[in-house]
Amino acid sequence: MRQHPPRDPSPWPLTGGITLGLLLAGGLWLLLLAGQLGRPHPNHQWVLEAWAHKQARAEALPAPRLLVAGGSSAMFGVDSSRLEATFGRPTVNLGVNAGLGLPVILHQTLTVARAGDTVVMPLEYPLFGHRGEVNQVMNDYYLGQPEALLQAWQLYREALPGYRWLPLIASEAFQIVMQTSPARVLQGYRGLPEGFRVTGTYGAHRLDGHGDQTQTSREQRAPWMRTQAVAEAPRRYGAEHERDAPGWALLRHFQARLRDRDACLVLVPPAFLSHPAYREDPDERHFYATLPEQAARHGLTYRGAPHDFMYPPDAMFDTDYHLVDEARQRNTRKLIEVLTAEQALESVVECPRTPVEERVAG
């Protein structure tokens, strides 16, 4: 009997199989990821210890205080005891790591701020343009501190109008799921190695009583540190910045939350490595020159000109945001000048409304 060739089967079993395979693999990965959430990891232990140190210092001080908040540029670039002596206000340096991202920095500061406090924020430039990109530092941190991720998402929901927060949250979740490596998950399950201690340049063991970084003199800077600090190609913050990035909405919301408890926010330039491109490239020059103006349009107070806070290579410690101790004094002096220019610090504490804010409030 002649055998007829088999009829081509329906494509649905193949399609169904592919879908099932994708769901199976994706589901298993999510389970593995979820199983190690909240486990400690060596990479961010120094951040947790540094933050605990600073938080304890802040809690111990009576309000009204001066809170220096931001990333590690603040930690390396501000002499808090000098600010304390100049303004007669207990001062604590809350700066830790800009790599943690704007939501984490803002949330951490909000947990500490009390009535009457002034938050001085030398915020690293890319944070103004925060738009939900999860870098490696944030990824690691969120896996170890999942509550920080939920707090960040809560901030988005409060700060962003309508449903603008939804794609941001979805994007961050997707990034974390896709860019976490199997090795990182394995490390999460293993936890901290026995006898693990934070050592090296960063951590609570290198902070003074005000939360400032110590042991950062030129003498203590190893040659490789200086090389590393100046090896970075010039940043392209100006070219990459988006005028309506969610970072601005987060800062506005942050300011509003501070005002609700009678506290105040002053943005100032961070200490940063100078580069000819930051004055010669049109995009970069425009960005730094107009940043205070941009902040004012968002109803934020920005004191000082970014270009004035850029320093030569020899002033840098180990990255293009970290100053050596000798340069820290110069930076702190400039900070004091901008905080006291035009009006006394007390006036800044009163947070006078700018004309833009009055229009918004109206």
Next chain:
Amino acid sequence: MVFSSYSFLLIFLPLVLMLYALQVHDRISSALLMRGLIVASLTFYALWDWHYLPVLVASVVVNHALGQRITASRNRAWLVLGVAFNLCLLGWFKYRLFVAETLHRLLVPEWAAPSLQLVLPLGISFFTFQQIAWLVDLWRRQVALPSLTEYAFFVTFFPQLIAGPIVHAREMLPQVRYRWPAWQLGTFAAGLALLCLGLAKKVLIADPLDAPVGELYAKAASDAPPGGEVPWLAGFGYGVQLYFDFSGYADMAIGLGLMLGLKLPVNFASPYKSRSPIDFWRRWHITLSHFLRDYLYIPLGGRRRRYLALMLTMLLGGLWHGAGWQFLLWGGLHGAALCLAHSWARRVGWRWPGWLAVPLMLGFVMLAWIPFRADSVDSALHLYQALGNAWQWRPELQWPHQGWPLSGLHGQLTGMVVLGLAIALLLPSSQQWIAGWRTAMTRHDPVRARRALVGVGMLCGVLLFVVLKQLYAQPEQAFLYFEF
């Protein structure tokens, strides 16, 4: 654009498959499909570097014109001109710097070294060889003259354009002339599975080896004396990386061909299971082996001048891979091994038992990869010299880490090599897997065929997820054979 990229997998390939689906559902003709695939292939090529698109197009047009002359006049001069044209094109782009540097060193070393810039059009080694083979086949009347469209399709078909397999017109053109595409779900599914397997080989095994292997070879180029384990790690590490990268690419190419209704030739058949050099060259880069045999070894005399023809073929084969003396060294090693194997077979005839032959052959092949990967003969020799340190566990020779020789980088590399070798030696080849699944998916029993389709689909889904996840976090990495 590479196959293992988001842009290819999520944009380019779906668009191509949509075009294919239009023809399968009789919305467009096969001729239009062919033209569409030519445009897609040229776009694929141009996305890498559009500056060299004219080189590819000119090569296709000129070769076809020469083929017309060969067919019309039957004058051997046209064949010679055609082969010379292709070799000159290859020589100009690939070898002029090597020739200039060699002549400079030999004749006028006191002059400043030539400072030519060398930029290689992608896939030039492959599409010139493919067209040389076509011209010779045309002369030998083994293939009829195709139209320019068919010929352009044959040369530029994107799955095999950049890094093979080297396809013969007599294999490919009959497929497109008669009932193409003849849609069969089982064939499509087998192609998809092969594509996914190839992706997994490249992204999950080959790509992670790139950095540690690169670090080993970079340090070999320095003056620091390497420890005894280093040449073994360097050879085995690169051997595993190259195999999974290249055979992964071949799987993807063949898989894409099947998905588009075309059968491309197999290029790898578990080469690391070889028992002899002769066996190895029947399993490694099979289409290149056949090309070298048919168009170089036999014209050079074949069995009549076996050893001379073998050595010359392998030296030129080495040089084809790269313009450098280290490639000649690699080719020479394999040529010598082949001569030894043939001599042994003729004079002694005793076959080595598998348990001895396979490890010996594996060791030879892996150590022979050292000059293939090294940036110069000096670096390769520097590594070979370290073989003498194998039995000396002096701490100062444990480099780059003191103490336990398999710590850190070396430990990581050893683990990856062992995993790669276990897969290469213990599992069936991807072609064997696919052959089995294809039989199951095209069974007369519809229930079993459906089950097989679901199973293959699930495998593809799992592999696709894992590969896409891995690709998300890592930069696009070109295939190693793109450099050739």
